[in-house]
Amino acid sequence: MKSKVVAALAATMAIGATCAFAANPFVDVPSDSWAYKSVVELADAGIIQGVDGQYFQGNRNITRYEAAEMVAKAMAHMDKASVEQRALINKLADEYADELNNLGVRVSALENRVGNVKLTGDARIRYRYQDSYKSEKGLAKDDIAGKKNDSSWDYRIRVRANAQVNDRTKVTYGISSDNKNFADNAQASDEDNDIYTDIAKVDYNFGGNNWNLSVGRTDAYVLGNAYGYNYGDVFDRAELKYKNDKFAATAGYGKFKTNGTDTYYGPNVAGKNVLDANGKLTSDGINGVKTGYGELEGFFGGGRAAGSAVGVYYNDFTRAGDTNNGEQNSFYADDLWGAYAKANLGKWSLLGNYEKVNFDKDIKTARSAKTDDASVWIGKLSYGKANFATPKSWDAWVEYINAQDGAFIGANSNSWRFDSHMDNIESWGVGADYTFAKNAMFQVMQSFGTNTKDGNAPDPEEQTRAQFVFVF
Structure with missing residues (x-):
């Protein structure tokens, strides 16, 4: 589940040059990893935090609540996303709506998705x-x-x-x-x-x-x-x-x-x-x-x-x-x-x-x-x-x-x-x-x-x- 959610969120974030020189915060993600760029960008944007602030643990399955937390943080960056990217974030938000509700995120984040009817x-x-x-x-x-x-x-x-x-x-x-x-x-x-x-x-x-x-x-x-x-x-x-x-x-x-x-x-x-x-x-x-x-x-x-x-x-x-x-x-x-x-x-x-x-x-x-x-x-x-x-x-x-x-x-x-x-x-x-x-x-x-x-x-x-x- 983790690779799918991370890949989807990375595809939506228009961070670009703002994090091109961001440092890798995780000791278990080598620079030659296929996920290196996406992981660094998402960590720099505050969407993922890893375990103990040092380890990404990419092979570990995450819970739906952890996925919902990442979706919630991505929703906070909706202003940087294109129409297609917002649509993908909205789709993820609908998928994890119950978890977002229970986390108290539903709130303004779910209800204020620009361009959404x-x-x-x-x-x-x-x-x-x-x-x-x-x-x-x-x-x-x-x-x-x-x-x-x-x-x-x-x-x-x-x-x-x-x-x-x-x-x-x-x-x-x-x-x-x-x-x-x-x-x-x-x-x-x-x-x-x-x-x-x-x-x-x-x-x-x-x-x-x-x-x-x-x-x-x-x-x-x-x-x-x-x-x-x-x-x-x-x-x-x-x-x-x-x-x-x-x-x-x-x-x-x-x-x-x-x-x-x-x-x-x-x-x-x-x-x-x-x-x-x-x-x-x-x-x-x-x-x-x-x-x-x-x-x-x-x-x-x-x-x-x-x-x-x-x-x-x-x-x-x-x-x-x-x-x-x-x-x-x-x-x-x-x-x-x-x-x-x-x-x-x-x-x-x-x-x-x-x-x-x-x-x-x-x-x-x-x-x-x-x-x-x-x-x-x-x-x-x-x-x-x-x-x-x-x-x-x-x-x-x-x-x-x-x-x-x-x-x-x-x-x-x-x-x-x-x-x-x-x-x-x-x-x-x-x-x-x-x-x-x-x-x-x-x-x-x-x-x-x-x-x-x-x-x-x-x-x-x-x-x-x-x-x-x-x-x-």
């Missing part, structure tokens, strides 16, 4: 079940959030194209199918417009890669390492971020979407939509709402890579031009602020998240007419870590949610739960993830102890979810 994606098949939502009286059982038989099963496919334009600029474009169910009675209209653009953005790194300017659409708006309680869907924005191993600061401005459309109207109290004087749905959902936002984060216990962090964040909401019974800016939430803490304790991981929504008291909707604002507390304890690249890896977790009425303002949150039952609840959940084959994972989740917090509505039924996820 990489397609990635995932496919999900899931099962979700919850009995009828009893608080919705007067509706037929099949009209509410409960899922039965084939309609409990759905699928989604996403594809991403990642193009590294130069060493600072990256373009990402992605498409996604909507969640389509397997029910035999699915309406033909359900098949229309189910493919949409969920990512279309340009990222520009500068300032020694500590600064990043990102402009365009992202598929999930989640600040920091928080739970993602309120929103986890398409978001159009311009965002500036500074980060190092100890600190990160984010500022941006954008507009919320739901599956890339402008047709979602969020549920109001007890999941009921609010009608205006003409019997039309009011624009009380989060779709189309604009927000300015910011976040400050600190990383500790080994820095950003260690997974331990604290953060605070803020959103200021507006919906210019909309009306609700004659009132402008009809979105009931005025602003939101939150804080999180995440601790990595070896195989254990603990997350705590708090958010508070301040109502706009001038907007005449059922929620914003309240005098009290709403908050949510979330805790999650995890053990282990399931990794798509590592078969038989697994994790298990338990979570707790305590949300006041009005704390949930969005649609398609990052939670595994039904969005219609994220608000005004106290609930526990458990789950597990298992990588049964490379790039293939099985996940299962179950809620329990779910209660309605305020009002006389019956408690929601418990939720069950299981899914297969495949990445490529």
Whole structure:
């Protein structure tokens, strides 16, 4: 293996005259050896170091990890390579991708290969079940959030194209199918417009890669390492971020979407939509709402890579031009602020998240007419870590949610739960993830102890979810 890897790397390195007079660092490589020139050039470039700094040991087989280390160092010299040479380095990097990932090299080196366009994606098949939502009286059982038989099963496919334009600029474009169910009675209209653009953005790194300017659409708006309680869907924005191993600061401005459309109207109290004087749905959902936002984060216990962090964040909401019974800016939430803490304790991981929504008291909707604002507390304890690249890896977790009425303002949150039952609840959940084959994972989740917090509505039924996820 060694001769093949060394020969390939030597062929790619345009070192030329810069090392023509470099000294041979290895006592076991004679000047008349067929590999002499290549070995000297690679050693001078820092790609190989030998054994004990003196011996090359050319007849010894090397491990894949040693080969990956040499590939990683070659990737650092991509700026010296021609298009054909970069293609060969990229091929070697793909061959040793898992080893590079485990060595922590994946990173900028793999993702910043100039001139490389990489397609990635995932496919999900899931099962979700919850009995009828009893608080919705007067509706037929099949009209509410409960899922039965084939309609409990759905699928989604996403594809991403990642193009590294130069060493600072990256373009990402992605498409996604909507969640389509397997029910035999699915309406033909359900098949229309189910493919949409969920990512279309340009990222520009500068300032020694500590600064990043990102402009365009992202598929999930989640600040920091928080739970993602309120929103986890398409978001159009311009965002500036500074980060190092100890600190990160984010500022941006954008507009919320739901599956890339402008047709979602969020549920109001007890999941009921609010009608205006003409019997039309009011624009009380989060779709189309604009927000300015910011976040400050600190990383500790080994820095950003260690997974331990604290953060605070803020959103200021507006919906210019909309009306609700004659009132402008009809979105009931005025602003939101939150804080999180995440601790990595070896195989254990603990997350705590708090958010508070301040109502706009001038907007005449059922929620914003309240005098009290709403908050949510979330805790999650995890053990282990399931990794798509590592078969038989697994994790298990338990979570707790305590949300006041009005704390949930969005649609398609990052939670595994039904969005219609994220608000005004106290609930526990458990789950597990298992990588049964490379790039293939099985996940299962179950809620329990779910209660309605305020009002006389019956408690929601418990939720069950299981899914297969495949990445490529």
